[in-house]
Amino acid sequence: MSVLVPPAVIGIVGGGQLGRMLAQVAQRHGYRTAVLTGGGERSPAGSVADIEIAAPFYDAAATRRLVACADVITWELEDVDLGVADAAADAGIPVRPRPQALAAAADRAAEKRALIAAGVPVAPYREAGDPSELAAAVAALDGPVMLKTARGGYDGKGQVRLPATGTEPVRAEALTEVFRRLGSVRLIVEREVPFDREVSVVIARTETGAIADHGVMENAHVDGILDTTTVPARLPEEVTAAALGIAGQVARHLDIVGVLCVEMFVVGSELVVNEIAPRPHNSGHCTIEAAATSQFEQQLRAVCGLPLGDGTCRPAAMAQLLGHLWADGEPAWSEALTDPGIHLHLYGKREPRPGRKMGHLTCVDATPELALKRVFAARDRLSS
């Protein structure tokens, strides 16, 4: 395998905050970066990269430009036109992780099949492509279910919960209406999991099969959006070990070269895999301060063929900063930082729309609970 050393050019597909944090680490190591943003100029990633290519992912000329200047292609999102991977293959440039791993994560139906093939537990589910398949799926799963569009969902978008109907069959017209509301597209119908906790594992894997994780993260969502992460998750040792094992199993099955996040539900002492992302993840942001080697540095090392670093995390917490914090004007940053242990990250987005991820706060402390208290208090001070 070819090892890419600085000042090689890391080609990043995606202009968001995950690409931004990767580009920042890459630059610290002396690499250069080129970003295909998928949209406009001055994107979070593009504005810190050496080269910003502001164009849609399907733009063949832009794709060729990226491949022409990059020594390796990696991704900061999975729901993307894979034409860039073909262009890279034609040019003999490595693509890490490979496009098949992205395809398995970009479509919830493909994702479920890949997870089952990897031998890890998923919630009972059915696929539904029209209202009558939806009715059959709801009847077969018999209980509260989550409807999710097969493609394009994030932050809980494209999802509808249907409560248990008891002995009453769900009316066909009601299901037709829900199907229409979700855009009349292919759906996954999934049994609701009565979870005790939500956790995730962010794992890095090299081409030679070496892996490194950051422990198990515990995640809390508000309105379908990840709100806080604490590490380590409050789990018995054997459940922690099982979660790390599951993440390794999926990473090996998908032959990941790069970083993979596996989101899981904890039900008693059982684990159920919710979904995967073949890239750094929101729940891994605290690794920047909590670990000697962050998820972004691991991604850089893995895609460049370098040995992985130590990802072990000290107890820490992350709180997301969403656009609504700007409702009354610029948040009071200096107030948040009156606690010297608080770290501020802003993604450089100019428009603070409600629900938009604008940045996050991190704190490292003796326990995850103490760290969480401090990031909550700091976030409260932003709008006090």
Ligand code: ATP
């Ligand atoms: P994100 O982009 O934030 O990861 P997403 O839109 O891709 O989210 P999911 O992770 O599938 O969607 O679901 C979002 C949240 O909805 C989950 O973290 C969980 O809180 C809840 N949820 C999803 N599926 C189920 C389920 N089968 N049972 C119970 N809760 C669920």
Ligand code: MG
């Ligand atoms: Mg999720």
